[in-house]
Amino acid sequence: MTQALIVIDVQNDFCPGGALAVPGGDEVVAPINAMMGNFDTVILTQDWHPAGHSSFASSHSGMSPFESVGMSYGPQVLWPDHCVQGSAGAEFHPELDVSGDLIIRKGFRPLIDSYSGFFENDQKTPTGLDGYLRSRGVAELTFVGLATDFCVAFSALDAVKLGFKVHVDLTACRGIDLEGSLAKSLAEMRAAGVQLQQV
Ligand code: VGL
Numbered sequence: 579m580t581q582a583l584i585v586i587d588v589q590n591d592f593c594p595g596g597a598l599a600v601p602g603g604d605e606v607v608a609p610i611n612a613m614m615g616n617f618d619t620v621i622l623t624q625d626w627h628p629a630g631h632s633s634f635a636s637s638h639s640g641m642s643p644f645e646s647v648g649m650s651y652g653p654q655v656l657w658p659d660h661c662v663q664g665s666a667g668a669e670f671h672p673e674l675d676v677s678g679d680l681i682i683r684k685g686f687r688p689l690i691d692s693y694s695g696f697f698e699n700d701q702k703t704p705t706g707l708d709g710y711l712r713s714r715g716v717a718e719l720t721f722v723g724l725a726t727d728f729c730v731a732f733s734a735l736d737a738v739k740l741g742f743k744v745h746v747d748l749t750a751c752r753g754i755d756l757e758g759s760l761a762k763s764l765a766e767m768r769a770a771g772v773q774l775q776q777v
């Protein structure tokens with residue numbers, strides 16, 4: 579079975595010192611680089627927001643990061659400004675091997691956030707990744723990267739819904755853990771049939 583490694587958002591802003599730093603975020607780089615050779619195809623996602631993106635708390639008067647607002651598509655957590663297109667924070671971690679086959683950018687529409695690599699947060703605007711994988715004959719996916727409880731989990735759950743066999747290698751993921759979101763995301767992934775490796 580053709581296997582893909584999907585590396586989620588290993589970008590400077592999600593690593594220590596970044597605008598939305600995930601604890602231990604940089605620790606995933608070495609194990610991810612080491613596992614790339616085991617896959618037929620390697621795909622990286624890149625969180626890629628225009629300045630003033632609607633997922634930024636700074637775009638909503640009176641709101642602070644990590645509070646939630648209602649968007650046209652449902653509740654949305656507000657974040658510090660992060661991964662602004664062309665900024666140093668949006669770049670991949672300097673030691674990440676970026677020689678993979680495809681880089682898919684997400685979150686570039688001003689009014690919709692996109693955690694998943696497959697669908698934006700309205701759960702219907704596709705990124706095109708599904709079609710790319712199918713036309714390449716890929717049926718089995720392993721997700722790694724940042725953050726476990728947001729972009730990794732949303733991507734893995736969408737992948738199950740789309741019919742892929744899905745693994746998440748937790749040794750190469752780190753989470754944000756906002757009000758229990760890490761445990762909740764692990765439970766949701768387990769219940770959906772995601773194979774969680776190396777818990
Ligand atoms: C992410 C929050 C906002 C992630 C991206 O990569 O998990 N989280 N944007």
Ligand code: ZN
Nearest residue numbers: 625660661685
């Ligand atoms: Zn983002």
